[in-house]
Amino acid sequence: MDLNLKNKNALVIASSQGLGKAVAAQLAKEGARVMITSRDEGKLQSVQTEFRENGIEVEYFRADITNPEDIKQLIKHTSETLGGIDILVNNAGGPPGGTFETFTDEDWEKAFQLNLLSYVRLIREALSDLKKNGGRIINIASSSIKQPIPGLLLSNTFRLGIVGMTKTLSEELAPYHILINTVAPGRIATDRVDYLDQHNADKQNVSKEEIVERAKSMIPLRRYGTPEEFANVVTFLASDASSYVTGSSILVDGGMVKAL
Template identity: 45%
Template sequence: MDTGLQGRTAIVPGSSSGLGLAVARSLAAEGAHVVLAGRRGDLVQAEAAKLPSAVGVEVDLTDPDAAALLVAEAEQRFGPVDVLVLNGGGPPPGTADAFTPEQFATAVDLLVQPNLRLVAAVLPGMRERGFGRIVAVGSTGVQQPINGLVASNAARGALAGYLKTLAGEVAADGVTVNMVLPGRIDTDRVAVLDRAVAERSGSSPEEQRALAEASIPVGRYGTPEEFAAVVTFLAGTAASYVTGEQVRCDGGMIRAH
């Protein structure tokens, strides 16, 4: 399948490791110019150097000015931004009974505000050119809240509502907006969450992983590459009639329709 990504410019925040890095590599393999971005500048620059046409940018997107500066740098290096991947780290675990307004505001500052600013920086150009792809890395917690991750559930839910609304507003301009919801993907972030659950339950991380795998119909954790393939499809021209969707990549873990 021709994804139509050859020569396109893509921004992938949070791409020093994990899902973001896998997405950056996948887009690069399809011929896209990729801007890797993250707080760990040395890592994103090192990873960018391994790709055929990429640059690594050190940036903290919680800084209100950072999104516009990142987009400007991408445009200067490769031209107008065609693909925006919304991705970043998650807030710490926590329970709803102890969740405070201040913690919610912090989660929004991490998971919502930077993404709104990124969208604002690229959307006018996408609409003017009649092509754009916005793909958000979400969580299955958007559809089925995850125990012990109240901050993530709440803030990602807010982002999901915004993106669904946006999708309907820009579809006629050739801009699609989708979310991909990872389940148990084998990343450092999931390993940290497994350890946290193990500590609370008095088990080992290995036992916790085995329990989690037993709940997944596929019987295993997914790979970052499998997740990245879904994002890459939605970023390409073949997915031009898919918008406003939440696509799960979870091995069948979430049983709801």
């Protein structure tokens, strides 16, 4: 199947590690021109070097997506460097775990800025480019959009906001031939999941290995997914092969979530 991604221009947010990095690599392998970004310029340089050693070319630009001015500069630089934006992959690290009584107004505000308002701002700034030839917006969320995860109240709250926005925008943006979807990872082997496993182990006073085995036992495929497996789904949604898919929420979780 020809995904027709050659020479398409893609911006992948939070792409110096984990899911974002895997998505950037897969898009570039399919021939897209890719801009990676994160708050850490050193990591971005390292990723670019690593990719080049493996025959993958990407550009990078440092930006903090909780800063609206950084977002404007990121979109401007990407458009000028790549020659426009055809694909926007929104991604952000998860907020800290905790329970309702442990969070302050500042905690809620930070999570809102990072995990929802950043997506709003990125879409707003990229729209003029995306409207020119149609395009793709993929919003990365979490399996908590279908089944809340205990101890991740902030994530559970704001990831659902992404779904509501995505579904609404699928109708508003359809006349411009822009498709927008949400992709929700389950237990994917990333640093974020490793952190959560360790957090749960410390909280329950058991080993991390025990937490991992418990988690795997709840997944029909009996394993964690790989970032590459997740990236394959995002790449499909970024491609011409997904031309009749918009407003959808797609789980990549090995069957873990039991909700319909």
